[in-house]
Amino acid sequence: MxxxxxxxxxxxxxxxxxxxxxxxxxxxxxxxxxxxxxxxxxxxxxxxxxxxxxxxxxxxxxxxxxxxxxxxxxxxxxxxxxxxxxxxxxxxxxxxxxxxxxxxxxxxxxxxxxxxxxxxxxxxxxxxxxxxxxxxxxxxxxxxxxxxxxxxxxxxxxxxxxxxxARRPREVVHPAQVRAAVESFRRALETRDLQGLLDVLAPEVVLVSDGGGVKQAAPHPVRGAGKVARLIVEGLGRTGIALTSEPTEVNGNPALLLRVDGEVDGVVAVRVEDARITGLYYVRNPHKLTRIASETPLTLR
Structure with a gap:
């Protein structure tokens, strides 16, 4: 214009x-x-x-x-x-x-x-x-x-x-409660703490990862706390990568920005219910990570 x-x-x-x-x-x-x-x-x-x-x-x-x-x-x-x-x-x-x-x-x-x-x-x-x-x-x-x-x-x-x-979260969770769950997940993630992950993940948790054929990702959603926690810990252990995470705000909600060897690897958004994580959404496709460096203004009015 x-x-x-x-x-x-x-x-x-x-x-x-x-x-x-x-x-x-x-x-x-x-x-x-x-x-x-x-x-x-x-x-x-x-x-x-x-x-x-x-x-x-x-x-x-x-x-x-x-x-x-x-x-x-x-x-x-x-x-x-x-x-x-x-x-x-x-x-x-x-x-x-x-x-x-x-x-x-x-x-x-x-x-x-x-x-x-x-x-x-x-x-x-x-x-x-x-x-x-x-x-x-x-x-x-x-x-x-x-x-x-x-x-x-x-x-x-x-x-x-x-x-x-019929499909949306049953109740709106206070941001402070979401941040607490994200922080617990972050600590467990960085320390490869299997029990820590199991403590913060709800039994019915679903992990969805999006690599878009560009980055490696699970080909189908992974369901259940045990499977999700083991996938995370074993994946990190196998690669031996230097993973760091930092809290951020994505789509108006607390999330994590993950870096591998200092380079942005992806964004993890969460769904929290009853103080535990019921949904993990991991976006790794680099074509979808162009809007995480600067804020996008949104409004309903």
Missing amino acids: DEHSDPRTDRATEAFLAHRNLLFTVAYEMLGSAADAEDALQETWLRWVRVDLAQVRDERAYLVRVVTRRALDRLRAVKRRKEAYVGPWLPEPLLTAPDVAEDVELAESVSMALMLVLETLSPTERAVFVLREVFDIGYDEIAAAVGRTPATVRQIAHRARRHVD
């Missing part, structure tokens, strides 16, 4: 930038990929600069509608791409500012655990759920964005909500 002397373009730029963080958040929650979200934003901008702003009553609503359409088109293409992905697919982790963690609703909506649940929805269900449940957009606006009637959108929203509620 280059600067122009044209007052109309200047006004369009100002309006777009005022809502840019919101538009990115909408696109990211629909797509799970920062790169694809940025592409959807670029397409939205190209559409926006051709609009007669005098005919737009609500710039925010209009822009949300456009970015939703662009993201929905892209989501259908991305879904086909994910089907050919090597190994398990995880959302692209984003380094986020502390204010995202303080906004409980926002932090839950972009958490790795919920983003994975959203992957089980159809593209239209995901768009409707995100717009209604996360951003509290009205049914008429959603209908205009997804090309359905308001009555149909209500039905889709009800079905999507029921589907997500």
Whole structure:
């Protein structure tokens, strides 16, 4: 977006930038990929600069509608791409500012655990759920964005909500409790402490690792505290690598940035319930680690 002397373009730029963080958040929650979200934003901008702003009553609503359409088109293409992905697919982790963690609703909506649940929805269900449940957009606006009637959108929203509620974490855990679990996991990880891992991992824990065919990763989710703990300890012992970890904030939630021999190896996000880790999400694919060096601003408004 280059600067122009044209007052109309200047006004369009100002309006777009005022809502840019919101538009990115909408696109990211629909797509799970920062790169694809940025592409959807670029397409939205190209559409926006051709609009007669005098005919737009609500710039925010209009822009949300456009970015939703662009993201929905892209989501259908991305879904086909994910089907050919090597190994398990995880959302692209984003380094986020502390204010995202303080906004409980926002932090839950972009958490790795919920983003994975959203992957089980159809593209239209995901768009409707995100717009209604996360951003509290009205049914008429959603209908205009997804090309359905308001009555149909209500039905889709009800079905999507029921589907997500059956799979999302049972309760929102306080960030301090998550940080405590992450710290216990970090200590056990760095010391190769099998019992320490077993103490912090819930019996039903699931480890999902995403290498994208570029980095080594488990080809399927690993289930159960014993299997996960042994995989971690034996893997570290076999390689003899110099592993270090540092606490960070990813997708609005406490996480760990792992380094091997000083080089970034991946990000571990967690799902915590009843003070123990029930989900470990390890992103190693280097193509998905481009947003962990600087904070990505997110917002629901």
